[in-house]
Amino acid sequence: MIDNLVLHLQDAPATILLADSAAQIVDRRAGDAGLRARLDRAYVAPGFRYAEEDTGTNGIGTALEERRPFQVSGGEHFREALQSLACVGVPIIHPITRTVEGILDITSNLSDSNALMGALAQSAVREIQSRLYAESSDREQLLLQSFLQASRRGSSAVVSLNQDVIMTTPMAAQIIDTSDQALLWDWACRMLAGRDEFIGEVRLADNVTVSATARRVGDSRTPAGIVIEMRPHPRDTKKSPARQLASASTVERRTETVKVPGRSLSTKRLQTELERLVxxxxxxxxxxxxxxxxxxxxxxxxxxxxxxxxxxxxDAGTASVDPVAWIAGLVNWNKVDGALIIRHLDLLPEQLVSNVCAILSEAVDNRAHIIATAGEGIRQGPAGRLCDHFMRRIEIDPLRHRSEDIADISVALLRKHSPDRTGLRLQPTALQLLVARDWPGNVRELESVLASSLLRSMGSDIGVQHLPDGYRDGDLRRRNASTSLELAERDALLRALVETDGNKLLAAQRLGVARSTLYRKMRALGIDGSRFLPQ
Ligand SMILES: Nc1ncnc2c1ncn2[C@@H]1O[C@H](COP(=O)(O)OP(=O)(O)OP(=O)(O)O)[C@@H](O)[C@H]1O
Structure with missing residues (x-):
């Protein structure tokens, strides 16, 4: 490569200098006799070191220090002996490790300098870098590609490494020190044993704690390396001045297996989805x-x-009471202190939607743990545009669509309301009645029915006689609806009634039918009108 460049510069009054990563000149080529003599007199020759700290501003040392092409002419040189020269130094950055391997410099007499020197040096360096890439192993190339992918994804600090190389984004370089390479490698290897991805916290050598996601690159038998995406804890972004080279210790998040009560397909699906989202x-x-x-x-x-x-x-449902205080609380929520759950996002007052939008965008960048709950109508309301911030969604089916869950949920609720009386149960006939209902208020309604039944049963199992009024009647069943069309109609009707707080006129308008039709449908489908507030 350098030989090619020498050919290019054969007749030009310029010389090519190659320096190593310590700014020591290791090679000098081309240039006419006059220039060579001048360079010799100024000690610009192999074996001499041009680090900025020793020689001040110069084409080699300053380009090395700044990791970017650097042009310097005449009096801009710090040393007098160099002031009759013009130089441009370009760092050769290894495409895999991102370390500076050396500097390619083109130097000429000040009177002969021209703007093309910089372009020529840069194109030569590009060529050298692409050869370095071609010569690197497949493993290193694969690691580099994964590194670039992760770096493009977002704002977290990214480190890619294996036993030999380490690549860091500028943000990661601020967080880790050279001594952290072995530490991170050791942590990631332990955590990735038997899996492809691990999320946890790792304490770096100078007590900087970061939340990190480690991913294996390549197959498990011959991995190319590991990509680690890190988010420092805000209080830890600044390294402590007194660096303590303590040994690595890993703070892993303790996860817990939570079993959602229920045996319906819908609940099994929910369980799987939750486990995936962990x-x-x-x-x-x-x-x-x-x-x-x-x-x-x-x-x-x-x-x-x-x-x-x-x-x-x-709770976004209470935000309208004091919107300013509510949003201030949300802004000040400190991600370090745990997760955030925003309830009833669909009820967020319109005036706060933009503020919450901004908070969510930042949270997405920081990969903070935010979970929001909302009614299904959120898309239609002003808060609908917040939905775009949620890449992951879970839909909880209404209880009437998963009546197989009622037995298990009842056990959990009875235990919750009567922790001392374990083994308390619903008698089969009572359970049968509960299973047959529509539950427009869903699990909350079931919970309040069970809580009041518990008071009546005074410690014994719950029978039909203990159920509250209105829940003992076996005729109030929904199972008269037999076809899927009827079931769909029932759902639409019930939803409209629930959403309008039982206001039959509004429910009928929402459904686009006359009120008389609504009553007729309710009777035909066995919907108990008395369960909704009288108009
Ligand atoms: N699968 C379940 N097992 C046991 N208890 C449950 C289950 N689902 C809900 N509950 C209980 O039912 C009650 C209502 O549930 P929750 O508050 O989660 O409903 P929600 O959908 O968030 O309601 P809303 O949006 O109306 O506030 C709570 O006391 C909750 O603990």
Missing amino acids: AIDAPVLVTGEPGAGKFFAASALHRMQDADGHFTVF
Whole structure:
């Protein structure tokens, strides 16, 4: 490569200097006799070192220091002996390791300098770098590609490494020191044993703690290396001045297996979805009807992600009481202190939507743990545009679509309301009645029915006689609806009634039918009108 460049400069009054990563000249080529003599007199020759700290501003040392092409002419040189020269130095950066391998410099007499010198040096260096890339192994190339992919993804600090090489984004370079390479490698190898991805916290050598996601690159038998995406804890971004070379210690998040009560297909799907989301640091939106268990699922997910961490709950439904204080609280939410759950996002007052949008965008960048719950209608309201921030969604089915869950959920709820009386159960006939209902208020309604039944049963199993009024009647069944069309109609009708708080006129308008039609349909489909508020 250098020989090629020499050919280019054969007749030009310029010389090519090659320096190593310590700014020591290792080669000098081309240049006429006059220039060579001048360079000799100024000690610009192999064996001499041109580090900026020793020689001041110069083409080699300053380009090395600044890691970028650097042009310097005449009097801009610090040393007098160099002031009759013009130089341009270009760092040769290894494409895999990103370390500066050396400097290619073109020097001429000041009177002969021209703007093309810089372009020529840069194109030569590009050529050298692409050869270095071609000569690197497949493993290193694969590692580089994964590194670039992760770096492009977002704002976290990225480190790619194996036993031989380490690549860092500028942000990562601020966080880690050279001594951290072995430490990170050791941590990631231990954590990735038997899996492809691990999320946890790692304490670096100078007590900087970072949340890190480590991913294996390549197959498990012959891995090319590991990509680690790190997010420093804000209090740790500045390294402590007294660097303590303590040994590595890993602070892993303790995860917990949470089993959602229920045996329906819908609950099994929910369980699988929650387990999948545990490893993903992205905002999650949980939607469903009122009382269906959105918050229950959100807190289960949080416990699965971080069993010991706490979370802060903000209820968007109460934001209109004091919007300024509400949004100030949200802005000041400190991600270090755990996860954030925003309930009833669909009820967020319109005036706060933009502020929450900004907070969510930042959270997405920081991969903070945010879970929001909302009614299914969120898309239609002003808060609809917030949905775009949630790449992960969970939908909680209404209880009437998963009546197989009622037995298991009842056991959990009875235990919750009567922790001392374990083994307390619903008698089969009572359970049968409960299973046959529509539950427009979903699990919340079931919970309040069971809580009041418990008071009546005074410690014994719950029978039909203990159920509250209106829940003992076996005729109030939904199972008269037999076809899927009828079931769909029932759902639409019930939803409209729930959403309008039982206001039949509004529900009929929402459905686009006359009120008389609504009553007729309710009777035909066995919907109990008395369960909704009288108009
Ligand atoms: N699968 C479940 N097992 C046991 N309890 C549940 C389950 N789902 C919900 N619950 C309980 O039911 C009640 C209502 O649930 P939750 O508050 O999660 O509903 P929601 O969908 O967030 O309601 P809303 O949006 O109306 O506030 C809570 O007390 C919750 O603990």
